[in-house]
C-alpha cells in the first residue's frame with residue numbers, strides 16, 4: 001500500500017504536516033484506522049527505533065519523528081475513540097517521574113476512552129505523590145502507569161508503596177506497562193495487571209474493572 005509506505009517515510013523524516021495529510025488521505029481511501037496506526041505510524045516509529053539502535057540517527061531526530069506520530073494520532077483519535085457507551089469507572093494514567101515518553105501511553109489512553117472509560121491523563125514525568133494526590137481527589141477504580149526507561153521503573157514501585165501508605169491501595173487497581181515492563185516485574189511490585197501493548201491494555205483494564213471478557 002504506497003500511502004502507508006509514504007506515511008512511514010514521513011514519520012521517519014519527522015514531517016508532521018505531511019503525516020497529517022497522508023493519514024487523512026488514507027482514511028479517505030477507506031483504509032482502516034487500525035491499519036494506518038499499525039502499518040503507518042507505529043511501523044514508522046519502529047523503523048526509527050531500529051536506526052537509533054544502530055546509531056543511524058540521534059535523539060533530536062526521534063523527537064521530531066515523535067511529534068509527527070502525534071500529528072497522525074490526532075487525525076485517528078476520533079475514529080479510535082468512537083464509542084457509544086459511557087462507563088462509570090474512572091481511570092488515572094501517567095508516565096512516571098523522570099520519563100518523558102508518551103506515545104505508547106497516549107495510545108493506551110485512546111483505547112481506554114474507546115471502551116467508554118472516564119480517563120484522567122496526568123501526562124508525563126508524574127511523581128508518586130501526584131498519582132496519590134490524583135487518586136485522593138478523583139477516586140479512580142484504576143491507576144495506570146507507563147515507563148519506557150529501566151531507570152524510571154522503580155517509580156512504579158514507589159507509587160504502589162505510597163498508595164499503601166495512604167491507605168488507598170484496596171480502593172484502586174494498579175496496571176502497568178511500557179517497553180521494559182514484564183509480568184514478573186508487575187508481580188514483584190504487587191501491581192494488579194500488566195499489558196504489553198495498547199490493545200491488550202484495554203482488555204486488561206476491563207478485566208481489572210470486573211467487566212466480562214468480550215468475544
Ligand code: B12
Nearest residue numbers: 066099100101102103104146149150177178179197198201
Ligand atoms: C520516541 C522515543 C523517545 C522520544 C520520546 C518522545 C515522546 N513524546 O514519547 C525522546 C526523543 C524524547 C526520547 C528520549 C530519550 N530516550 Co527514548 N525512545 C524512543 C523510542 C525510539 C520509541 C518509543 C515509542 O514511542 N515507541 C512506540 C510506542 C507505540 O510503543 P511503547 O512506547 O513501547 O508503548 C507500547 C507498550 O509499551 C504499551 N504501553 C506503554 N505504556 C503503557 C502503560 C500501560 C498502563 C500499559 C498497560 C501498556 C503500556 O502499549 C504501548 C502501545 O502499544 C524508544 C525505542 C523503543 N524501541 O521503544 C526509545 C527508548 C525508550 N529511549 C531510550 C533512551 C535511552 C532515551 C534517552 C535517555 C536518550 C538520551 N540519551 O537522552 C531519553 C530519555 C528522556 C526521558 N527522560 O524520558 C531507550 C531506553 C533504554 C532503557 N532500557 O532504559 C530506548 C529503548 C531506545 C534504545 N534502544 O536505547 N526517546
